[in-house]
Amino acid sequence: EAGVAQSPRYKIIEKRQSVAFWCNPISGHATLYWYQQILGQGPKLLIQFQNNGVVDDSQLPKDRFSAERLKGVDSTLKIQPAKLEDSAVYLCASREASTNEQFFGPGTRLTVL
């Protein structure tokens, strides 16, 4: 079974530029999460989708971050404009309904210069 796919693996941009990350969850997983992991810290939830609807985006900085999951499968997370403090690893996870276990992708490491 294929795991959670994310791209790109690495991205370097300058502050005030925009960037987008892509996530393809495990087939059949209705729930998708985006986490932000700043260096030296544990992941923090940014947004949770159930199919194509947002369940929880209370920690998403909505003035610069946006996310969508239009067809209830793939998801994109966008940052516009990026700030230095956005440098982090962005992890995508999807949840298996029967066990409630979350499976994580390899993450995208973003460096903002």
Add this chain to the structure above:
Amino acid sequence: AQTVTQSQPEMSVQEAETVTLSCTYDTSESDYYLFWYKQPPSRQMILVIRQEAYKQQNATENRFSVNFQKAAKSFSLKISDSQLGDAAMYFCAYRSAGAAGNKLTFGGGTRVLVKP
């Protein structure tokens, strides 16, 4: 809101020896789940072990076992017979058992170094 605290930034263990990682959490809920995740340099979070709060028996997965103390809100991970491949960041995480509570709340992590 729930919080998870890992007080050990780094732990070192000799190969084949045992190491114990500490985790404490704060919650007002009675039903929840606790997890230990491993994150190697590849960055992929891998589930090591999970514990349901309503179960008194401590979970065990091969060389990994937990000591769950619900009253003390403590959840430590013991790695026995440490192997070089165990070197990684380890994160303790909490998840509410409620219908809307599927998000994971993570601690700050503990880096485990394994010496040959």
